[in-house]
Amino acid sequence: MNGWINLTYLIAATLFIVAFKYLAHPRTAVKGNLLGALGMAIAIGAALFEKPITERFASGGPINYTLIFAGIAVGTVIGAIMALKVQMTAMPQMVGLLNGFGGAASLLVGGAELHQSLAQGHAIAPFGQTIIATALSGLIGAVTFWGSFIAFAKLQEIKGFDKPWSFNGQQPLNALLASVTVALCIWQAAVPESVAAYWLIVLVASVLGVLLTVPIGGADMPVVICLLNSYSGLAAAATGFVIDNNCLIISGSLVGASGIILSQIMCKAMNRSLVNVLFGVGAGGGPKVAAGDVYAKVKGASAEEIAILFDSARKVVIVPGYGLAVAQAQHAVRDLANLLQARGCEVLYAIHPVAGRMPGHMNVLLAEANVPYDQMKEMDEINPQFAETDVAVVIGANDVVNPLARTDPKSPIAGMPILNVDQARTVVIIKRSLSPGFAGIPNPLFAADNALMYYGDGKKAIMELMTAVKEL
Amino acid sequence: METFITSLTVFVLAMWVGFEVITKVPPILHTPLTSGSNAVSGITVLGAMVVLGSMATGLTGTLGFLAVVFATINVVGGFMVTHRMLAMFKRK
Known part of the structure; x- marks a missing residue:
């Protein structure tokens, strides 16, 4: 029986790999996700026949299956409600919460396994695989759970969490807590029967999880979400080492x-090192440039002037930022794009890797507004096309189109990969004011010879432009 | 030691498979990738079920039950929300 169960687990693990492979294209991605779900379903089905469960059932414990099904039912209802209710703009919070639950599950299984072995009188070898992995499950699980909880609170903009929170001596305190955790893990490994060691690891790692996440600023949250995602996988893999289950190890490491x-991708796109993000070091620095000097030559334009530009344009590239999605302007943008396309103009969307609050967030928000995915272009694909673009329209984006990243080696964003909108024949920037972006620096793009500012609130501004185009 | 090396081999190789497969996922699908991989990390539910199903004491039963609930939220929430997102991606 055991062989069959493990064989089924192998099939499940293979399905997960195939699922990720199918995610390589939007056309096959839906099927990939369903295959992943199928893999999970058959793994759960096989687990019902695991020897410890069947033995317990045979020895007069029918209640155990009832409890398993009850647990799965409760989890299914909660998970389904969360998945169906969540707004697409709130996806980063949702992923944060789910990461947290994964971490919690790992630390609970690690702890329960330890208590179980002691209750059943199984000897655990000191410094063996099981006990080291148990300690790691507790450690990674607790950091993941509390880190995710704080990340959720920050993204949800819950009062008190929305600002990065730091205090003197934070780094030494974190270093101290990390050393204490390592010492506790060694204690646990040396004295496997000590449950106190386990719950102390969980306690200290919880404090560490909170302290590691609170100083991280809003702009860096995408990296944190990805990291916690990684941790939740590693926690699952650690649990796999505890119970000697390859399916957990494979899935967790994937x-x-x-x-x-x-x-890594997010750090590169933000021009930050992982270390800087983790220790809450700001991007700041560099010489302060007076915004007044930079913006002396900024030109404004009327809706009619921009409509005339659109009228003669053969290729328009729209550069959306997160602000666009918050203002729910993506539907208006799509209407404008449809209008231009109907007039024979090619319209594409240029999406910077850090547009939105998690990797790929902007694509989901545009897809929700029925923007076809073949019009969404990633940075490397669209950048060579700006030279042949008649009008680039920047909406709610700032730092990711700042040419200083290319030209000024002293700028805080020097070297950051940007969208080269300044190479388009004309750049239209829709913005409420000339206020700076996250990096806090002025953007010379706004004053470039080929740039026109259209001041206004995203959604309303786009509607005005649409009306002007229709009146031509 | 022997079993540990076997498990470690599986871990390292799976990590490499992960790097190979996931670098091929385009940025356009990175959000569904995150939520989908999240669902996969709910695989801990297998361990949780075994602990709960063989519970030796009330304490391990309670821990196991909570673990099953949390891991299932992870699994069901992750796959469902990923499906919801992927279904929105359409061609012209």
């Missing part, structure tokens, strides 16, 4: 790898 890759 997720761990995914989170690490995404964190």
